[in-house]
Amino acid sequence: MTETTRSTINWNETLVEQADWHWQHQLRARFEGLTDEEYLWEPTPGAWNLHRRGEGSTEIQGGGSGEMTIDWAYPAPEPTPVTTIAWRLAHIIVGVLGARAHHHFGAPEADYFTFDYAATAEQALAQLDGAYAAWFDGVRSWGTEGLTAPCGPAEGPFAEASRATLVLHINRELIHHGAEIALLRDLYVHRND
Secondary structure, three states: OOHHHHHHOOHHHHHHHHHHHHHHHHHHHHOOOOOHHHHHOOOOOOOEOEEEOOOOOOOOOOOOOOOEEEOOOOOOOOOOOOEOHHHHHHHHHHHHHHHHHHHHHOOOOOOOOOOOOOOOHHHHHHHHHHHHHHHHHHHHHHHHHHOOOEOOHHHHHHOOOEHHHHHHHHHHHHHHHHHHHHHHHHHHHOOOO
């Protein structure tokens, strides 16, 4: 790569495109047609899920501000339970995208203890689309120069890292958790109930 080529790369566009191409051409399409039964399906006994308030079985039952709560334990048991599509979508919506969009771009607050978790697949996908747009619209606003700034204290272990490092981390999280959801959808179709 020549010096001229290196200096003409739009790094902001390149980092966003890494996730956005996957989102537009593979991942989001895999979530279409998600039913409520599939959304809350527990592939193994003791799977972590979302539950109506008071119906969960994990030690932490305070998470969630609405009718649904998320299964959680700290420290997590060994081995960590399998998580459902609902749980994984909640993780992407709240922990991967929502909290970051809140801290960096002023999106609504999103944390595991106060979030209003979706009771239906349709609601969850709407929340996912909103969190995805808030995060990536915000990242686009940083531009290439903004990617070099440190993340700041809200990002804990990423506080001193560049925003570019955080974007790459979020891309990995989105892609790998999305793939887990796609696999759960495959397993649901081929289940032996």
